Amino acid sequence: MLGLKLPTDPRWVNIVEKNIEEILTDHAYCEQKAASTAISLIIGFPEKSELVKEMTALAREEMGHFNMVHDKIIKRGWVLGRERKDEYVVQLMKFFPKGGSRETHLVHKLLYAALIEARSCERFRLLSEEIDDEELSEFYRNLMVSEANHYTMFLKFARKYGNKEEVDQKWNDLLEYEAQLMKGLGKKETMHG
Numbered sequence: 001m002l003g004l005k006l007p008t009d010p011r012w013v014n015i016v017e018k019n020i021e022e023i024l025t026d027h028a029y030c031e032q033k034a035a036s037t038a039i040s041l042i043i044g045f046p047e048k049s050e051l052v053k054e055m056t057a058l059a060r061e062e063m064g065h066f067n068m069v070h071d072k073i074i075k076r077g078w079v080l081g082r083e084r085k086d087e088y089v090v091q092l093m094k095f096f097p098k099g100g101s102r103e104t105h106l107v108h109k110l111l112y113a114a115l116i117e118a119r120s121c122e123r124f125r126l127l128s129e130e131i132d133d134e135e136l137s138e139f140y141r142n143l144m145v146s147e148a149n150h151y152t153m154f155l156k157f158a159r160k161y162g163n164k165e166e167v168d169q170k171w172n173d174l175l176e177y178e179a180q181l182m183k184g185l186g187k188k189e190t191m192h193g
Ligand SMILES: [Fe+2]
Pocket: 031, 034, 061, 062, 065, 146, 147
């Protein structure tokens, strides 16, 4: 699904279930980072009006998700903790070489964003299906749909602003790299861990 080459080991949900506070904290910051990425694309590429418009809507939507996760944290009697480091994203973003033209840089940013959305969507689906918590199961089912739309939107923009064949090749290479990365993951109670 979603072009991903390696599914998450469903046992990851068993790890998550033991520490709901941790997964919600990490998840809240995933939404915040998604909003920040949308804003950084606006700042970096203001002349791309269609991108600016969609990133404006996305930043709002992602902060809406942040708010929903934050509400869950408060409802359960917790307080939002400090930001968790996303090792997956750090490793993922080492894939494309640094430098290159502004357009190349944009395509790489869009492909990274597409992949993070796709993997998040897969994780949300897994949580919705496997988690032993009625409320969170429904919560993740709803979020899964939004993330699937985000994944296709980022891919659409990458193909629009880059050379389509080159973009498709890069997307495929990035998917292969991510699958390798995933082999060592699925063991922590974080959204991408
Ligand atoms: Fe989101």
